[in-house]
Amino acid sequence: MTTEPLFFKPVFKERIWGGAALADFGYHIPSERTGECWAFAAHKNGQSVVQNGMYKGFTLCELWEHHRYLFGQLEGDRFPLLTKILDADQDLSVQVHPNDEFANIHENGELGKTECWYIIDCEKDAEIIYGHNAKTKEELISMIELGEWEELLRRVKVKPGDFFYVPSGTVHAIGKGILVLETQQNSDTTYRLYDYERKNAEGNMRELHLEKSLEVIEVPSISDRHTIQYEQTDDLLTTTFVECAYFTVEKWRLTGAATLKQQKPFLLVSVIEGEGRMISGVNINTFKKGDHMLLPYGFGVFKLEGRAECIVSHL
Ligand code: ZN
Numbered sequence: 001m002t003t004e005p006l007f008f009k010p011v012f013k014e015r016i017w018g019g020a021a022l023a024d025f026g027y028h029i030p031s032e033r034t035g036e037c038w039a040f041a042a043h044k045n046g047q048s049v050v051q052n053g054m055y056k057g058f059t060l061c062e063l064w065e066h067h068r069y070l071f072g073q074l075e076g077d078r079f080p081l082l083t084k085i086l087d088a089d090q091d092l093s094v095q096v097h098p099n100d101e102f103a104n105i106h107e108n109g110e111l112g113k114t115e116c117w118y119i120i121d122c123e124k125d126a127e128i129i130y131g132h133n134a135k136t137k138e139e140l141i142s143m144i145e146l147g148e149w150e151e152l153l154r155r156v157k158v159k160p161g162d163f164f165y166v167p168s169g170t171v172h173a174i175g176k177g178i179l180v181l182e183t184q185q186n187s188d189t190t191y192r193l194y195d196y197e198r199k200n201a202e203g204n205m206r207e208l209h210l211e212k213s214l215e216v217i218e219v220p221s222i223s224d225r226h227t228i229q230y231e232q233t234d235d236l237l238t239t240t241f242v243e244c245a246y247f248t249v250e251k252w253r254l255t256g257a258a259t260l261k262q263q264k265p266f267l268l269v270s271v272i273e274g275e276g277r278m279i280s281g282v283n284i285n286t287f288k289k290g291d292h293m294l295l296p297y298g299f300g301v302f303k304l305e306g307r308a309e310c311i312v313s314h315l
Contacts, residue, residue: 003281019089276306
C-alpha cells in the first residue's frame with residue numbers, strides 16, 4: 001500500500017489539426033501542432049511514466065503488469081482507461097468507434113471505445129459533431145452516397161464546462177477551437193467516416209473506413225441520457241457526469257479544504273485549473289493545473305486544500 005499520489009508525465013502527439021494551447025498547462029510541447037496530451041496512457045502507441053516517489057520511472061503498463069496491488073488486484077489484460085487532453089486548432093475528422101465485440105473480432109483483440117468529453121475551453125460558437133439524423137440504415141447509406149453531410153451530421157454548440165458522453169457507435173467529431181479532456185476505454189480503434197474532403201500538402205486525402213463505419217454506427221442515433229448528480233463534501237463540490245459500464249467521470253471543484261477517502265481500485269485525477277496541496281498519510285504534495293495524479297488502491301483518507309478544478313475518473 002502506498003499513500004503517496006503517483007504523478008504521471010504525459011506523452012504528447014503532434015497532429016495536423018493540433019495547436020499550441022497545451023502549453024498553457026505548463027507543458028513543454030513538441031511543436032505548434034500539438035494535438036494530444038496522453039495523460040494516463042498504457043497503450044502500445046503511448047505510455048505515460050511516473051515522475052515521483054518509489055515508482056518513479058515506471059510506465060503505467062509496468063505498474064499494471066507487475067504491481068497490480070496498486071489497482072486492488074483488478075483483473076484484465078490491460079489497464080482499462082486512457083485520459084487525454086486534446087487541442088483542436090482545426091476540425092477533426094468525423095469518426096465512429098466500434099464496441100468491444102466488433103473490435104475484438106475485426107481489430108485483432110483490440111477493445112472497442114466508449115469515450116466522453118469535458119469541454120475545458122473553447123472559442124465562442126465552437127461546435128462538435130454529435131450523432132446523425134438518419135432514421136434507418138438505408139437512409140444513412142443513401143445520405144452518405146449522395147454526400148448529404150450537412151443534413152446527416154448533427155452539430156451541437158458547446159461552451160466551457162459542457163460534458164458529452166460518446167458511447168461506441170456514435171458518430172462524432174471535435175470541432176476547431178475546442179480544448180477537451182477525453183476519458184475513454186484504453187483503445188486506439190477509430191473508423192474515419194468523413195474528412196470534409198480535405199487534402200494534405202501532397203494533394204492526398206486521409207484514408208476513410210466507410211464499410212466498417214457503416215457496420216458499427218448506431219441507427220437511429222443514440223441520445224445522450226446521462227443524468228448529472230451533485231455532492232458537497234466540506235469545500236469540495238463533486239459533479240458526477242456519467243456512470244457507465246466502462247468508467248465513472250466526475251469533476252471536483254475545490255474552494256478551500258476537504259477530507260475525502262479513496263475507496264476505489266484507483267482514482268485518476270487531472271488538475272485542469274488552479275492549485276493546492278494534498279495531505280495523505282505522512283505525505284504532503286502540492287499540485288497545479290496540468291498535473292495528473294493516480295491515487296492507488298488503499299490510499300485511504302486524504303485532505304485537499306486550495307482552489308482547483310479536477311476531472312476525476314474511476315471504474
Ligand atoms: Zn472518438
